[in-house]
Amino acid sequence: DGGITQSPKYLFRKEGQNVTLSCEQNLNHDAMYWYRQDPGQGLRLIYYSQIVNDFQKGDIAEGYSVSREKKESFPLTVTSAQKNPTAFYLCASSIGAPGQGSNTIYFGEGSWLTVV
């Protein structure tokens, strides 16, 4: 089946630890995104990538890092510098080619991160 796969679904982090959330897509999309969702809040953009080996900071990038070594994969690392990491993390992708007008963004099923 085509889609976006996020893993793990649930992750627990101890204070001072870095953790990495996986995101893989087989939709052949160029663009990928990471959002964070907190209860009662809208989705907020962490990082985005329009092509392989390139990515840009979103609105709340502090304490996070990403890589885009392959078109299909866009892992997110939550570092110890992120002081309030407990949240629901959503990975998304779109065709992403500039000039094609609006691009529908499709989401994965999300990953819950809890600090213990």
Place this chain on the structure above:
Amino acid sequence: EDQVTQSPEALRLQEGESSSLNCSYTVSGLRGLFWYRQDPGKGPEFLFTLYSAGEEKEKERLKATLTKKESFLHITAPKPEDSATYLCAVQVGYSGYALNFGKGTSLLVTP
């Protein structure tokens, strides 16, 4: 600053009781307005994209409309399975087509 505001925050309807959700926006360079449905603990599911004022799109009991300042999601004769959070988002020309989301409207439809 680009803003997306959804109202009401929560809405409770009886089965069959039609209503509308509102999404007002202030952005420069709108490329599209998106509606998503999100069930608890799941990722958002795409519903509609609207591109220009006056455009309308329908899917089953849902109909989305767009003006220059706001969008409405009309729900006709809702069923309990329509219960979910409905998210509105705008797409602008920067941030690589990333979406700017409102906080959502939580809809509960009771039998």
